[in-house]
Amino acid sequence: MTAVMPTGVETARDLVGPALAAAVERLTPDVRKVAAYHLGLAGPEGAPPGTLAAADGRARGNGRARGNGRAAAGGRAGADGRAGADGRTGPDGRAGPDGRAGADGRAGPDGRAGADGRASGRRGRAPGAGKALRPALTLLSARAANAAPDRGVPAAVAVELVHNFSLLHDDIMDGDTERRHRPTAWTVYGTGAAILAGDAMLALAQDILLEDAAPSGVWAARALSAAVQRLIAGQGADLAFEQRDDVALPECLAMAGDKTAALMSCACSIGSIHVGGAPGLAMGLAAFGAHAGLAFQLTDDLLGIWGAPEVTGKPVRSDLRARKKSLPVVAALSAGTPEARELAALLAREEALSEDDLARAAGLVEAAGGKGWTEAEAATQLAAAHQCLADTDMPADVRAEFAGIAEFITARQW
Amino acid sequence: MTAVMPTGVETARDLVGPALAAAVERLTPDVRKVAAYHLGLAGPEGAPPGTLAAADGRARGNGRARGNGRAAAGGRAGADGRAGADGRTGPDGRAGPDGRAGADGRAGPDGRAGADGRASGRRGRAPGAGKALRPALTLLSARAANAAPDRGVPAAVAVELVHNFSLLHDDIMDGDTERRHRPTAWTVYGTGAAILAGDAMLALAQDILLEDAAPSGVWAARALSAAVQRLIAGQGADLAFEQRDDVALPECLAMAGDKTAALMSCACSIGSIHVGGAPGLAMGLAAFGAHAGLAFQLTDDLLGIWGAPEVTGKPVRSDLRARKKSLPVVAALSAGTPEARELAALLAREEALSEDDLARAAGLVEAAGGKGWTEAEAATQLAAAHQCLADTDMPADVRAEFAGIAEFITARQW
Numbered sequence: 171m172t173a174v175m176p177t178g179v180e181t182a183r184d185l186v187g188p189a190l191a192a193a194v195e196r197l198t199p200d201v202r203k204v205a206a207y208h209l210g211l212a213g214p215e216g217a218p219p220g221t222l223a224a225a226d227g228r229a230r231g232n233g234r235a236r237g238n239g240r241a242a243a244g245g246r247a248g249a250d251g252r253a254g255a256d257g258r259t260g261p262d263g264r265a266g267p268d269g270r271a272g273a274d275g276r277a278g279p280d281g282r283a284g285a286d287g288r289a290s291g292r293r294g295r296a297p298g299a300g301k302a303l304r305p306a307l308t309l310l311s312a313r314a315a316n317a318a319p320d321r322g323v324p325a326a327v328a329v330e331l332v333h334n335f336s337l338l339h340d341d342i343m344d345g346d347t348e349r350r351h352r353p354t355a356w357t358v359y360g361t362g363a364a365i366l367a368g369d370a371m372l373a374l375a376q377d378i379l380l381e382d383a384a385p386s387g388v389w390a391a392r393a394l395s396a397a398v399q400r401l402i403a404g405q406g407a408d409l410a411f412e413q414r415d416d417v418a419l420p421e422c423l424a425m426a427g428d429k430t431a432a433l434m435s436c437a438c439s440i441g442s443i444h445v446g447g448a449p450g451l452a453m454g455l456a457a458f459g460a461h462a463g464l465a466f467q468l469t470d471d472l473l474g475i476w477g478a479p480e481v482t483g484k485p486v487r488s489d490l491r492a493r494k495k496s497l498p499v500v501a502a503l504s505a506g507t508p509e510a511r512e513l514a515a516l517l518a519r520e521e522a523l524s525e526d527d528l529a530r531a532a533g534l535v536e537a538a539g540g541k542g543w544t545e546a547e548a549a550t551q552l553a554a555a556h557q558c559l560a561d562t563d564m565p566a567d568v569r570a571e572f573a574g575i576a577e578f579i580t581a582r583q584w
Numbered sequence: 585m586t587a588v589m590p591t592g593v594e595t596a597r598d599l600v601g602p603a604l605a606a607a608v609e610r611l612t613p614d615v616r617k618v619a620a621y622h623l624g625l626a627g628p629e630g631a632p633p634g635t636l637a638a639a640d641g642r643a644r645g646n647g648r649a650r651g652n653g654r655a656a657a658g659g660r661a662g663a664d665g666r667a668g669a670d671g672r673t674g675p676d677g678r679a680g681p682d683g684r685a686g687a688d689g690r691a692g693p694d695g696r697a698g699a700d701g702r703a704s705g706r707r708g709r710a711p712g713a714g715k716a717l718r719p720a721l722t723l724l725s726a727r728a729a730n731a732a733p734d735r736g737v738p739a740a741v742a743v744e745l746v747h748n749f750s751l752l753h754d755d756i757m758d759g760d761t762e763r764r765h766r767p768t769a770w771t772v773y774g775t776g777a778a779i780l781a782g783d784a785m786l787a788l789a790q791d792i793l794l795e796d797a798a799p800s801g802v803w804a805a806r807a808l809s810a811a812v813q814r815l816i817a818g819q820g821a822d823l824a825f826e827q828r829d830d831v832a833l834p835e836c837l838a839m840a841g842d843k844t845a846a847l848m849s850c851a852c853s854i855g856s857i858h859v860g861g862a863p864g865l866a867m868g869l870a871a872f873g874a875h876a877g878l879a880f881q882l883t884d885d886l887l888g889i890w891g892a893p894e895v896t897g898k899p900v901r902s903d904l905r906a907r908k909k910s911l912p913v914v915a916a917l918s919a920g921t922p923e924a925r926e927l928a929a930l931l932a933r934e935e936a937l938s939e940d941d942l943a944r945a946a947g948l949v950e951a952a953g954g955k956g957w958t959e960a961e962a963a964t965q966l967a968a969a970h971q972c973l974a975d976t977d978m979p980a981d982v983r984a985e986f987a988g989i990a991e992f993i994t995a996r997q998w
Contacts, residue, residue, distance in 0.1 A: 200819060343780075360823075370813060373786065373809050376790045380805055403612035403615060407613040465937060537945070
């Protein structure tokens with residue numbers, strides 16, 4: 171089925187885009203350049219001072235990203251043919267030579283950037299424009315507490331900065347060379363500059379919430395801080411899972427809860443917290459966001475195997491090619507069936523997987539029940555999300571918009 | 585001359601050490617392990633849950649850091665012979681083959697860890713114990729506002745977390761393989777885990793300040809946030825300077841102000857801010873810390889060229905070997921004399937510098953006035969720091985202790 175992007179996502183882009191650009195203006199020039207590029211607000215050479223905000227968050231890359239002077243001079247990126255920053259192309263053979271990093275489909279939007287990036291792609295938007303899903307949830311969150319949508323803007327900017335800090339650092343760790351159809355920031359500016367820009371965005375996010383002297387600003391900052399710690403724990407688990415062949419389904423779900431659902435939950439509740447909404451409202455919205463976030467990740471993992479390239483922007487079966495411990499795969503491996511054992515043997519093979527291998531692996535995931543379990547679990551989480559909305563007191567139109575976004579992010583095409 | 589470590593530094597270790605360990609306990613296990621190792625609270629395999637605080641911050645590495653299973657399994661660190669994580673050993677020839685990274689003396693405590701690390705070394709302390717300089721300043725800062733020293737502990741922990749977040753990320757960016765006489769965290773756990781642990785320490789620092797619901801907690805958090813942004817700007821400038829041969833003295837001083845003095849200034853003022861001291865006091869202490877921090881960096885840069893290895897823990901003339909754009913070097917290069925031109929030519933040579941070259945370079949820095957300028961500037965900054973103390977209202981014993989620390993960090997031996 172084709173999902174239609176809720177209008178709130180468009181509204182959020184218009185409200186939050188300029189505020190995000192204004193926030194980035196506050197960073198020092200070197201750091202700002204990297205952050206603005208990563209956020210899709212500017213090309214690799216940066217925007218002239220004072221123009222980011224005017225660009226209203228829709229400016230696009232200028233296409234000069236590859237082979238620019240910086241990367242060449244520094245010799246840190248791209249040109250030397252190394253796929254990652256962390257030695258993955260080293261002698262351990264985990265990546266690079268066997269085609270499991272870089273050009274093999276791990277590049278491009280990751281699971282977390284997926285829905286929004288793809289949605290914007292289908293609507294023909296600029297690459298930098300696909301970043302309104304979490305802001306939309308945060309503006310709705312403020313409206314749920316009967317505040318005007320624009321009062322949710324600082325919290326929405328903070329959430330978006332944290333989301334992007336995380337993507338920026340993840341790209342380094344994962345050795346990903348492309349995001350939102352552009353070279354990743356570390357390949358353009360070097361690892362050091364990309365680490366620093368992520369650090370700066372994280373610190374800036376907290377500071378934006380604290381500009382509001384009300385006590386609710388502190389609570390919002392602490393809610394964001396808690397989400398950041400879970401985000402980090404989830405990414406750490408994800409990295410650790412790559413080294414293991416015994417990942418169990420509960421820990422895989424916990425990882426998705428940390429890596430994806432925690433920030434989604436924060437996005438859904440922090441707007442109401444920041445405008446001083448009732449604690450019960452914030453808790454209801456946080457629960458909604460946690461379930462919707464898990465449903466989002468489950469859907470994303472299905473797309474990572476069965477998603478059509480024109481929808482996902484990634485090669486078909488890209489997650490299998492990268493041998494990701496995604497939820498359908500782990501569910502299948504846990505089944506204890508002959509198909510599960512064959513799948514385990516296939517994924518444990520030293521050599522790269524052929525297209526036939528990948529098709530076989532996808533069939534085995536399905537035959538071992540991985541696809542069915544994931545679809546059922548996504549439906550369960552979506553239903554739980556809707557139940558949270560029904561149980562939480564808020565204006566009817568706000569509830570309907572939350573519900574629409576939940577449907578949208580879980581009803582993507584494959 | 586030999587400087588005697590002020591007793592306040594010892595006191596700070598006893599007060600802040602357990603609180604720092606307790607803060608680290610709050611991180612998730614994978615992240616905690618890396619942070620505890622980096623902070624010198626545990627060996628590479630981590631400490632059993634609940635034992636970090638009991639170790640009171642003095643536990644030492646267990647010596648199994650090199651060649652442990654993790655690094656070997658991940659293949660991300662050390663074993664593959666790559667000095668850095670950012671491609672510095674790549675075809676650009678900036679490091680690695682020419683001996684300018686890793687074993688050449690860039691390893692070990694950097695300028696910022698310098699004074700405390702070295703001081704503790706002279707006193708025969710465990711490697712993890714050399715981290716009480718900034719905490720001592722922060723506890724004094726709380727006392728300056730007539731608060732009991734223990735009320736400054738949360739702010740001291742936050743400053744120490746930020747300092748160590750920065751060191752952890754800097755080690756990755758700089759490709760440094762040793763700190764405080766142990767392998768750096770990224771070489772033990774991999775780049776990804778080290779990036780995440782730094783991120784987590786930064787977010788934790790802010791959260792610790794916000795646990796105090798008083799408005800002063802927010803101001804303290806924002807003061808720290810501002811220092812973090814300057815720290816990041818300074819490190820960014822430092823990275824950028826490596827690519828340039830036209831660094832001017834004012835920008836080099838500005839870089840030192842950002843990279844070193846900003847957090848020192850924060851350490852000196854944030855205690856008083858956090859306990860609700862008068863704004864005038866905080867401003868006076870911030871100014872003191874800024875001057876003392878610059879004096880610290882100027883002294884450290886002198887040690888980087890003329891420091892005795894047994895004092896600095898680094899090979900003699902290590903900063904020249906690494907061709908760092910340190911303040912004495914930039915001052916000398918700016919002199920416009922024949923010696924300055926000879927120095928520029930020497931440092932621009934493609935090949936590695938011999939011991940004779942390094943001795944010649946050190947002589948040229950001195951002949952071109954770089955040593956004299958740096959010594960004079962350090963004295964000027966130290967005098968300005970003392971003037972700030974004199975101009976700021978605080979208990980006499982607190983003022984004397986601040987003065988003692990300022991003397992200590994600028995009167996190191998070489």
